[in-house]
Amino acid sequence: MLKDDKKKERVAKFEEKNSGRYSWLLDIRDADMNPIGSPDYDPRTLYIPKSAWTTFTEFERQFWEIKGQHFDSVVFFKKGKFYELYENDADIGHQKFDLKLTDRTNMRMVGVPESSFEYWAAQFIAKGYKVARVDQMETALGKAMRERDGAATKSAPKVIRRELHSILTAGTLTDSGLLTNDMATYCMAIKEINRPGAEHLPTQFGIAFVDTSTAEFNLASFYDDMDRTKFETLITQIKPKEVVVEKGGLSVRSTRILKNSLGANTIWNHLQPEAQFWNALDTADELRIKEYFGANEAGSLASDCWPAALQSVKDNMAVMSALGGLVWYLRSLKLDTELLSFKNFHVYDPVRQASTLILDGQTLSNLEVFQNNGDGSETGTVLRLLNRCVTPFGKRLFRRWLCHPLRSSSAIGARLDAVEDLMRVPGFMELFEEKCARFPDLERIVSRIHAGSCKISEFLVVLSTFRTLVDTSRRLSSYTDQFKSKKLASVLDELPDLTEHLNYFAEAFDHKVAQAEGDIIPHPGFAEDYDANNEVLNNLDSQFAQLLDKVKRELKTTKIVYKDLGKEIYQLEMSNKITVPKSWKKTSSTSSISRYYTPELMALVTKLQEARETKNAIMKELQGRLYAKFDENYKDWLKAVKIIAELDCLCSLSKSSSALGSPSCRPEFVDNERSVLELEGLRHPCVIPGIASDFIPNDTLLGGDTSNLILLTGPNMGGKSTLLRQTCVAIIMAQLGCYVPAEKCRLTPFDRIFTRIGANDNILAGQSTFMVELSETSKILSEATERSMVILDELGRGTSTFDGYAIAYSVLHELSTRIGCLGLFSTHYGTLTNEFERDPNVALKHMACQVDQANREVTFLYKLVDGVCEKSYGMNVAHMAGVPREIVDRAEEMAQEFELKQETKREEELRLTRGAKNVGLGMVMDLAYLLGRVGRPDTATAEDTEMEDNAEGNGDSTTRVGARCLTKEQETHVFQRIFKAMASL
Ligand SMILES: Nc1ncnc2c1ncn2[C@@H]1O[C@H](COP(=O)(O)OP(=O)(O)OP(=O)(O)O)[C@@H](O)[C@H]1O
Ligand SMILES: [Mg+2]
Missing domain, CATH: 3.30.420.110 (MutS, connector domain)
Known part of the structure; x- marks a missing residue:
């Protein structure tokens, strides 16, 4: 028979024998018989029928006992020098990782060498699988001894004992070999x-x-x-x-x-x-x-x-x-x-309401703080731009800082002072980086030491690193008299005194032996039991010597020596010619020599063996004791790590500030009554200087002596969204304590940044864009304060022209008259600008461009200038993007028709709503408010009164609406509009 035929026959036999053997894997149910898809289905367990257990071999039984309890994990089953995966797990290994599938046993199987376990576990975990590791709890020799010693009763397993060692999942890794990322995993x-x-x-x-x-x-x-x-x-x-x-x-x-x-x-x-x-x-x-x-x-x-x-x-x-x-x-x-x-x-x-600049989930994602909106990676994000930490724990802390930039000017100022010192005084950062960039992940290893699962070599590295840390911090402190600020000195001052702890470990055991052999040999005085046992050993040494002397004397010869052979140690070896007492036991002999144990010697050997065993046991235990001793001071170790992390973050801010290129400046914080944001010559920091050196800087001036809001128009692709984003990123950087890529930056600290950008993202979330826009903007309206920054990019785009227009109008109106926040508002509704023409709180600006209508060419100037850009030049942009001419022509006709229709419809609807052209929702609200104020002059709340008290000193004449206020000028404006509207009724 040919080899192939033989194989086929074997496979056929296998299949025949095994058909139905694993039928319960075809219709999977959990231990309580719930099928997949049932609300009670528990994916962790597997139902295995009683009948199946009777057909299992001992080995299969062992496997399914574990797998049945961990059905949602890929089980790596240790077998000899391999880890093996069976059945469905084997399929995964074969299909996803190309491991070779065999079915020589009763089960389909793939295997990996034990030495590559970490590698393969990491691969499976990265793909989202849970990995259960099952280890052998005894060696083949151990099993043989167990059976020989009669422990093998009928119920004892005849296979090597195996137990679940651990279950590894992507979110719960602790082992340094499996952790591939410095950032925290939760x-x-x-x-x-x-x-x-x-x-x-x-x-x-x-x-x-x-x-x-x-x-x-x-x-x-x-x-x-x-x-x-x-x-x-x-x-x-x-x-x-x-x-x-x-x-x-x-x-x-x-x-x-x-x-x-x-x-x-x-x-x-x-x-x-x-x-x-x-x-x-x-x-x-x-x-x-x-x-x-x-x-x-x-x-x-x-x-x-x-x-x-x-x-x-x-x-x-x-x-x-x-x-x-x-x-x-x-x-x-x-x-x-x-x-x-x-x-x-x-x-x-x-949201640390009181003390930090709140960046909500929307804002973090709209501004691409942690991940970009393209491929979801970290490229081009604010985090990538600013996080230049060199230690893993520094990187983690920096991410937390970025989640919560500061709000108090004094705290921000302190950080900025430190950043400035670091930029000014050479040496500190260089030394810090030289020493600390090589630090292992101390924070993680300290917790491993607590768990007792740290290798002795890692422990030694931790000790020497903490020693370096202490020395380095001493050297770093010597720079602090050159610093203007106290911040760095006070951070360094907080370092707990680790010297004493470190000295203890330096003196406690022999580091060289530990390094070379992984054994802990305590120095005298550090482990009483070890010392006592050593004394026993030394005593035994001299007893052996005395015994040899005695034997030599008794037998009257000097030619007797001790001889170790395998487990038989301290045998008395002498020539065959010598006659020995009968009580001696001969252990072995050759043609010329014989070896003996005397009864006294046998007792000594047993004592020696026991003492050696004790020594080994103590040495093993010593590791645990050392770790526990180290763990007693875990607060100090972690505190030291935190201080290095903080210094690392400050150095990172300083490096990022220097790397911004020119111009860049230190933000200046003012605590004015009126919010203000003055950014001159600002660039988007995530655009790297050099590659895009033609980036056009812009000035954004809000609040203070100018209007609080800018209503921004401009052509498609004209740079509106970029301007909105860069303004917010600049605020985040400033409040984080970083320099800003601008010529000048002056601001009052903000309490929160609200963003509403585009109308595309939430389609995935299954909500209508109109709903999303409404609920998000209503949130902004109810939560924004005078200290907030609001950017709304094309609000109202997610709905019909009229509805969108109405939303955009009322929101901007509300922001301008009642909330008093600062903000940028971009829009495609050209006519919206008419409504706010004379609102002193809203500046009309646009992104400049040059248009060559004949060729349909738009040249974007990316410059923010006063006034309104009536058109969005969508067709020109389409043309420039390569859309064929006839399509653009047709689209343009359609657009004009549509625009005309919409305009007529809008006017009609407006006329119907109120019978008058100019009365909008906002104005009705204004009227209600003003009438209410006239009718109830003294209904101010306690909060209002307090604000009024504060305002008095400034001679600021304002009117209160709840906690909000209108200046006299705004009030006059509101009146004017109402009169105008009433006149047209
Ligand atoms: N100040 C600038 N200097 C140079 N290039 C810029 C500048 N601002 C924006 N750009 C470039 O213009 C492109 C379009 O910018 P952006 O998306 O901000 O335009 P937009 O006006 O929001 O367009 P749309 O109306 O289509 O949303 C950007 O990808 C960027 O490459
Ligand atoms: Mg845009």
Whole structure:
């Protein structure tokens, strides 16, 4: 028979024998028999019928016992020197990673060498799979010994013992070999509480998220609006890799936000309410029973030993339940104890209302702060531009700084002073970079040391790095007298004294041996039991010597030596000719010599063997003891890491400031009553100088002595959106403490940047663009203050011309007359500009261009100039973009017809609404307000009065509307318009 035929026959036999063997893999059900798609289906478990267990070999039984409990993970099963994947997992390995498939066993299989486990696990994890690692708990020799020693009773397995070692998932990695990115990776549990039938009421969120590589837990809780603004902000800031939610617990809106903001590889874990996603009470019980945070003293309150941040939310049902979901999940991955016991808990506030410049999720994404809107990568983002940190923990801190730029002028000033010092005084940054750029990820390793899963070589590196850190900080401090600001000196001053801790470890054990052999040999005095055992060993040494002397004397010969042969140590070796006492036991002999144990010697050897065993055991344990000793001071180590991270961020700001090219300037903050933003000669910082050296700078002047708002027109592609964006990015940079790519930058600190850009993005989110525009703008109208910056790019584009126009008009009117914020408003509605012609709060500007109508050529000048650009020159741009001439001609005709129709329709609708041409919604509101004011002169609220008191000193004569105000000039303007409108009635 040919080789091929033989193979075919073998395969046929295999298939015959195995048909139906795995039929339960064809119709998959969970352990409770729920089919896939059922609301109760639990993807973690697998139903395996009783009949199947009887057909399994011992090995298969072992595999399916584990796989059945971890069905949603790819199981890497250790077999000898390989990790093997079976059945569906083997298919994945074969199809996705091209691993060679074999079916020699009863199961389809692929395998990888044990040495490449980390590589392959990382590949699977990167594709979004969970990886379960199953290891052998004994060697083949161990198994043989177990069986020989009679431990193999009938029930004991006849295969090598194997156990689940760990489950690795993208959002919960702790092992440095698998962590490929310096940035933090988060796993987030989300609890959402909506009251049935009360959708209009705010939604409550409880959130718990952890960066498993540093064991840092964060807890957040807030009430959110219908749009889930805070939730979206949090998600954009944190970008979890993995989410843990309650089955059926998330609203459609929140799910949409998650799906839109997170990548396709995000892992979703749906837990059963209560049983898995614990409620608040169960969570508290579990935390207490497991004593994650230390033992409770009898009689003390259960939460006494909890970290402060956790204690502060212990009565918050939503957060505690979210933490419950997270802990349950971490427990299923066997990570709960090592992570929680680090006690690294923080309270997280996505919008630090009082102290920072709020950048909500929309703004972060519209301004491309963390990811660009093209391919979703970091290229061209503000983060990429500014984050020039050299340490992993610095990079992570910088991202957090960028989520929350500062608001108080003094805090911003302090940062800017430091940045300026660093730019001015040479040496500091160079030294910092030279030393710290080589630091390993101390923050992560410190948490690994706590978990006891750090290699001894890593531990040595940590010790020597902290030593370098102490020396470097001392050298860095010597620069501080040249600095004008106190900031850097005070940061350095906060460094805890690590010398004593480090000296302890320097003296505790032999670093050279540890480095070379991985053994901890403690110096005398550092480990009592080791010293005591050493004494026993030394004693035994002399006893052996004495015994040899005694034997020599008794047998009257000097020609006796000790001889070690394998396990038989300290045998007495002597010539065959010598006669020995009968009680001696001969162990081996050759033609010329014989070896013996005397009874006394045998006892000594046993003692020696025991003492050596003890020594080994102590040495193994010493590693754990050293780590625990190190862990006692984890707060100091982490504090030192934080200080380096902070210095790194300041250096990064300084480097980014220098790299802006020219002109660039230090922003000047003023605390004026009226908000002001003066940007002269501003460029978009993400446009790299050199490559686009023809970028045209522009001046943006808002507030102060000029109008608060600019209504911006201009041709398509004329640079409107770019101007809007660069203005906001400049504000972010300034409040972060960075220089700005402008000739001059003067501003009052902003409390929040609102952005509404384009009308394309949310189509994916399944909401009508009109709805999105309305709800977002109404949010801006209700939340913006005099200190806010608002940019609205082509508001109203997402709907019919009339509706869009009406929205655009009323919003701008509201912003101008009532809110008093600063803002830029771009529009294609040329006629909108007529409405605001005489509004002192709205400056009409446009992006200049030159048009050659004959050739349909537009030359963009990208210059912001006064006045209105009536047309958007869409057809010219289309022509320039290469659309064929006849199509453009036809389109132009259509457009003119359409425009005419729309104009007529608009006028008709306006006439019908009020019977008058010029009365708009805004004006009706104005009238209502003015009438209300005349009718009720003294209804000012306490807040108003307070504001009035403050205003008095400035001699500023204003009228109050709620917490807002109109200047006399604005009021006159409103009156004029109303009179004009009434005249035409
Ligand atoms: N100040 C500038 N200097 C040089 N090039 C610029 C400048 N501003 C914008 N550009 C270039 O013009 C292109 C179009 O800019 P932008 O998208 O801001 O125009 P727009 O007016 O918003 O267009 P649309 O009306 O189609 O939305 C940009 O991609 C950029 O390359
Ligand atoms: Mg645009």
